[in-house]
Amino acid sequence: MSGFLASLEQAVPALRRYALAMLSDQRGADDVVRTCLARALDRTHEPGEATGLRVWLLAMMYRELTARLRPRRRRLFSSPIGNIVSAVASTELSRAFSGLPLEQRSAVFLISVEDLSYAAAAEVMGIPAVTVVNLLKGGRERLRQAVGAGASGAPQTGS
Amino acid sequence: MSEPLPPVGEEELNGYVDGQLPPKRWAAVERYLAAHPDAARRVATDIAHRQALNAAFAKYSTQPLPPELNLNRLVEERLRTRSHRRWQIAAAVVISLGIGGAGGWLLHTQPTLDRYERAMAALEHQALASHAVYSPDRRHPIEVTAAEREHLAQWLSNRLSRAVSPPDLSGFGYRLIGGRLLATEQGNPAALFMYEDADGHRMSLVMRPMAADLRVPIAQWDRNDVNASSWIDKGLGYAILGPVPNDELVRMARQISGTQG
Incomplete structure (x- = not known):
């Protein structure tokens, strides 16, 4: 218990990265982080070992993000997502990453950037580890295609 | 192979x-x-x-975090807006972050959260009970009137074995009407000062001796129509309560915590 707030504080940058990866603007991202931190503070009585805290927080964040994103998901995916690009980095890869469907983006982010194990990422997203690996595969495939296509200036002809 | x-x-x-x-x-x-x-x-x-x-x-x-994601600030905001679990959070902050370490909140040996909870709960009960019993009493809410302010402070300081005196809250429209001795459930003396505004609304300020190593920053709470702020500093627990808006109460609490010791 005594280290709860200190651990929480250490996790804030990870929460922020996740929110930025998933949302279209920095203000919205920080708002989600704030909501999650407030929620975490309300649960100070819950046992949370230091190792599990980050996954617990990220899972809370994923639920909040999906709750916010789902109602306008169609719109989000069919429109260019320019803001995310500038929020993350203006590279071709970042653009492709920002264009990934929500679940794929989450899986790629949690595993590539936060270096979570497949099991931990599954816990965050509340899905089986097999599904996480499939999302990861799908997401990476899209990244490869998008970046490759951009670099060569022509669609790839496949194998 | x-x-x-x-x-x-x-x-x-x-x-x-x-x-x-x-x-x-x-x-x-x-x-x-x-x-x-x-x-x-x-x-x-x-x-x-x-x-x-x-x-x-x-x-x-x-990257430095934006101010709205500053945890200390977030905790303070929660304390201001929430009426339950506020001192658990406050105490947790004191324990884990050493907030205001330079200001004296952080101690060499940190009391357990459990002790904070018990101390704040005792303070809260005493304050609510005393305010409920004495503040509605039109004729005898106090034992020594504000006219004998020096004597009141001396008497209560002697009984509590530490310097206590009624802070001046006239800046908030509340004048001292006097004070009385309280008994804690452990049989120790505590003090109550009572204030009144021009409309006859009464506020109580309770001071109750505490273990010297306990420190809790100002926390806000409410019960029914009574708002309250309480904190523990330098071996004394304080609770100020009455029908006063929360932000006003916190300003009073800040003034008192600044002036008392």
Whole structure:
């Protein structure tokens, strides 16, 4: 218990990265982080070992993000997502990453950037580890295609 | 050695990219990649993407946080707006972050959260009970009137074995009407000062001796139509309560905590 707030504080940058990866603007991202931190503070009585805290927080964040994103998901995916690009980095890869469907983006982010194990990422997203690996595969495939296509200036002809 | 290894699957290529491959499969995957240039190219690209994404997000690891994500501030806001569990949070802050360490909140030996809870609960009960019993009493709410302010302070200081005196809250429109001695449930003396505004609304300020190592910053709470702020500092628990708006009460609490010691 005594280290709860200190651990929480250490996790804030990870929460922020996740929110930025998933949302279209920095203000919205920080708002989600704030909501999650407030929620975490309300649960100070819950046992949370230091190792599990980050996954617990990220899972809370994923639920909040999906709750916010789902109602306008169609719109989000069919429109260019320019803001995310500038929020993350203006590279071709970042653009492709920002264009990934929500679940794929989450899986790629949690595993590539936060270096979570497949099991931990599954816990965050509340899905089986097999599904996480499939999302990861799908997401990476899209990244490869998008970046490759951009670099060569022509669609790839496949194998 | 000549045993055929199980064939390498697509999942294992991901495991290789993410460093989540069982060690005994490394050699098999590397051999597979050496024999399959297409797969090797894909894996190399995935690794490069992984590193590039990492780099893209790296700046958010070191960037200073915006003020609205400052945990201390967030905790303070929660304390101001929530009526329950406020002192658990306050105490947790004191314990884990050493908030205001320079200001004296942090101690050499940190009391357990449990002790904070019991101390704040005792303070809260005493304050609510005393306010409920004495503040509605029109004729005898206090034992010594404000006319004998010096005597009141001296008497209560003697009984509590520490210097206590009624703070001046006239800036908030509340004048001192006097004070009285209280008994804690452990049979120790505590003090109550009562204030009244021009409309006859009464506020109580309770001071109750506490263990010297306890410190809790100002926390806000309410019960029914009574708002309250309480804190513990330098061996004395304080609770100020009455039909006063919360923000006003916190300003009073701040003034009192600044003026008392």
